[in-house]
Amino acid sequence: MVKLTGLKKIKTAVFISGAGSNLKNLIKFSKIKNSPISIDLIFSNNSKAKGLRFSRQFKIKENVSSFKNPKVAETKILNILKKENIKFICLAGFMKVLSKDFIKKFSGRIINIHPSLLPKYKGLDTHMKAIKNRDKIAGCTVHFVTAKLDSGKIILRKEVKISKRDTPTSLAKKILKEEHKLYPAAIKKIFN
Template sequence: MVKLTGLKKIKTAVFISGAGSNLKNLIKFSKIKKSPISIGLIFSNTPKAKGLRYSNQFNIKKYVASFKNSKIAEEKILNLLKKESIEFICLAGFMKILSKGFIKKFNGKIVNIHPSLLPKYKGLDTHIKAIQNKDKLAGCTVHSVTAKLDSGKIILQKKVKISKKDTPASLAKKVLSQEHKLYPAAIKRIFN
């Protein structure tokens, strides 16, 4: 992982596909003095991502590229990241899988937040799986991104109790509130 040098904040891009609640949380975190990151770019694979509104609200550059041809999209993104001097990427509800080549170019400098206690329930529908399997605990994980889906080194995890009344939606809400605490804590751990 990257080490923080002096007081310079690490210029970071956040990749989203949806509402962007983790993005908003990371922006707020980046504004505090002790935060090791500054967010220089918001990227989305969909122009309808609600989280893109934070670009105007917080005056951060945004970029949207369709992944119909992921090779072309990734080339454009890599060029833009270089142009904007981005050194670190946070995936926050980004629903596309980045290629091995892309990940290699950003070796060790991409992290993701996943709504399960990895290695359990990689991929989608994590809350449904946890409830169907009658798990007592769910949670979230911040991990390094590797070419293998949701398989990189675990940086931090947070557990959440599953109650008998929980539905996938209520569990998702509980886990999301913990994600907002976990992501900044994991980023601090990476850079300190």
Template sequence: MEKLIGRNLNISVFISGRGSNLLSLIKYSKNKNSKIKINLIISNNKFSKGLEFAKKYKIKHFIIDYSKEKQAEHKIYGYLKKNKIDLICLAGFMKILSPGFIKKFKNPILNIHPSLLPKYKGLNTHIRAIENKDKFSGATVHVVTPKLDSGKIILQKKVRILKSDTEKTLAKKILKIEHKLYPAAIEKILKKSSL
């Protein structure tokens, strides 16, 4: 991890859907003081709206067919190596990376998850928080490990759940904080060896 501190990072973002976190990372990378460059975008979904951002900002991108996971991951690893990727950011990537892939890619892999981990790992986080009458929910950036949503927490931010909140309104509130949280978590990694 030491070698990542205080230098510019080549980042690959993995997406499956609308790519709103991807867009916030692209905007962050364009800041004058930013030390990151998004070199590569990987998607398992050819209909992902996030691919439009890849085209708009002229970022190299590949669509990976995941019907054969082993072949898909082998292909992805080749792209990462070729593009000298230092850090992977999963941003709504709806595939679980295999333990073999995580081990092979020696540098950190981050994920952003829409709950206050360790609460509500996996899917349907918003409705679970509402049904349990939680007062707060939020988002977490964590290190990816072979165990789902269980790696070291880099940064968390919470939002209050109102009695009037629905799954949709809570999702919207959390997405808004995610857009600030992901860049802040990368900043934290760049400043100190936190992994």
């Protein structure tokens, strides 16, 4: 667990690959008075990620590194994180797997939000798997990141009912709404 020191907010980086709705939500959360984090850096492996617009909108530093050579990209990112004094990382739709070495350097200080009730449906296509298996409940999980994909200690989970009419797209929308509440709640839980 990471403890909050004094009244200073924890300098945080958010890693994204896509639209950035969780990023936008985390930025709004970071601006409230009792939020334990400040978002000081947005990182993406995708220069076309729509979520990067929030770095301009909220005047937050951004960095884009392609993961064509993951080792080079990670070394560059670690140097930037050190320079910016980043102490905590939130993965929010980041579609690359970080190396064991990278994770070790931020052990216990990287969290991720995953669109299933872990340990069920690790990896991709979680909504389709839940519907295909005729699950009655799906949901989302915030967990600590470890070297094993979607396997770190669970911080919080939220269940969402699957209706008979749900498609992977409609289920994804329902779960995303819950993700936006769960991620800030999980961060508060870690730091309080």
